[in-house]
Amino acid sequence: MSWKSDLEKWYSVPVYKPGISPEESKKIVGDKNFLNLQSNENLFIPSELIKKLAENALLNIDLRLYPKEITTALTEKLAKINNLEKENVILGHGADQMIESVLNIFRNKKKVFLHKPTYSYYKIAAMSYGLKVITDEYVNETSLNFESINKSSPDLVFICNPNNPTGHVIPKGEIEELLKNKDIVVVLDETYAEISGVTSNQLLNDYENLIILRTFSKAYGLAGLRIGYALASGILSDVLKRVQSPFPVSSFSAYVALLALDRIEVFKKYWNEALKVREWFEKQLDEGVIRSKSSSYFLTLSFKVSSEAAFTELLSHGYITRVIEPFGRFLNPLRMNLAPKDLIEDLPGLINQINKN
Ligand SMILES: Cc1ncc(COP(=O)(O)O)c(C=O)c1O
Numbered sequence: 001m002s003w004k005s006d007l008e009k010w011y012s013v014p015v016y017k018p019g020i021s022p023e024e025s026k027k028i029v030g031d032k033n034f035l036n037l038q039s040n041e042n043l044f045i046p047s048e049l050i051k052k053l054a055e056n057a058l059l060n061i062d063l064r065l066y067p068k069e070i071t072t073a074l075t076e077k078l079a080k081i082n083n084l085e086k087e088n089v090i091l092g093h094g095a096d097q098m099i100e101s102v103l104n105i106f107r108n109k110k111k112v113f114l115h116k117p118t119y120s121y122y123k124i125a126a127m128s129y130g131l132k133v134i135t136d137e138y139v140n141e142t143s144l145n146f147e148s149i150n151k152s153s154p155d156l157v158f159i160c161n162p163n164n165p166t167g168h169v170i171p172k173g174e175i176e177e178l179l180k181n182k183d184i185v186v187v188l189d190e191t192y193a194e195i196s197g198v199t200s201n202q203l204l205n206d207y208e209n210l211i212i213l214r215t216f217s218k219a220y221g222l223a224g225l226r227i228g229y230a231l232a233s234g235i236l237s238d239v240l241k242r243v244q245s246p247f248p249v250s251s252f253s254a255y256v257a258l259l260a261l262d263r264i265e266v267f268k269k270y271w272n273e274a275l276k277v278r279e280w281f282e283k284q285l286d287e288g289v290i291r292s293k294s295s296s297y298f299l300t301l302s303f304k305v306s307s308e309a310a311f312t313e314l315l316s317h318g319y320i321t322r323v324i325e326p327f328g329r330f331l332n333p334l335r336m337n338l339a340p341k342d343l344i345e346d347l348p349g350l351i352n353q354i355n356k357n
Pocket of ligand 1: 096216
């Protein structure tokens with residue numbers, strides 16, 4: 001077989017769609033001051049704060065050198081914050097890269113179970129690493145589907161907590177129940193955990209079949225830095241380290257991340273602010289607007305008109321949101337992250353209006 005025809009198998013792997021750009025938005029509704037609410041970026045963290053941390057980092061690191069001391073310091077700090085040992089922390093360039101590393105160590109012939117709806121990259125990455133993907137809906141929108149999991153006997157179960165795109169939290173008891181099945185590796189994606197104040201990191205002391213994924217992209221508003229990490233114990237942590245490239249995280253990213261952790265109290269204020277804005281936002285919505293039970297700064301709404309129609313109407317007012325696949329009673333869903341109140345003051349009213357038509 002020629003190398004070209006060999007590569008054709010990759011066309012069966014879906015491509016991750018990062019959403020619509022302001023340029024494309026312009027073509028649809030004309031030139032506007034667009035607010036991007038489609039990527040769950042954390043707009044509550046002021047960009048001036050991030051710039052200051054970045055300037056400080058540039059003054060203090062020598063980019064001629066490979067990152068070693070800085071990444072070791074970050075690993076130790078993350079272990080301390082999470083009440084774990086440094087052996088339990090594996091740094092990577094974003095939670096996405098840690099998702100890939102997990103799938104890499106279980107590549108080919110393994111089965112992964114995903115709930116619907118959830119973060120779309122799990123399926124794409126699982127297919128690239130040759131895992132079989134099984135999906136089913138949550139029970140009552142928020143609970144793990146044990147019946148379906150047991151029936152399909154997967155090797156891996158990904159749980160996104162809080163879940164993207166709904167923002168709902170999966171009860172800790174359910175996660176623990178799943179972990180009791182020692183034949184399953186549970187990958188708990190806690191990308192949004194800090195903001196909602198939910199974490200299961202202490203379960204790592206009791207369960208060696210658990211991997212937790214974290215990132216600086218959301219709580220710390222550092223999506224552009226591409227820095228995240230996994231928490232795991234025993235053989236999982238050993239093997240995850242083996243498949244990492246020698247220097248997966250830049251010294252610049254690691255230094256900024258360290259500075260951010262030193263200012264965790266400042267960041268907490270913005271997390272609280274984000275949750276308050278979501279409460280305000282939900283209160284402004286008419287009762288008839290179907291919405292997910294979010295514990296985070298983003299949520300999913302379902303409209304009486306098609307998702308595309310609702311999307312275009314919001315776009316014509318400058319709000320870029322995300323059309324997602326229908327699920328359960330969410331027949332025409334859109335996901336959107338929120339932003340400081342003064343930037344989205346008229347958004348709930350617009351949503352109510354679209355839903356009346
Ligand atoms: C659930 C979830 N996991 C992982 C990621 C990717 O995180 P990172 O920017 O750290 O790669 C995202 C980004 O939106 C996400 O929503």
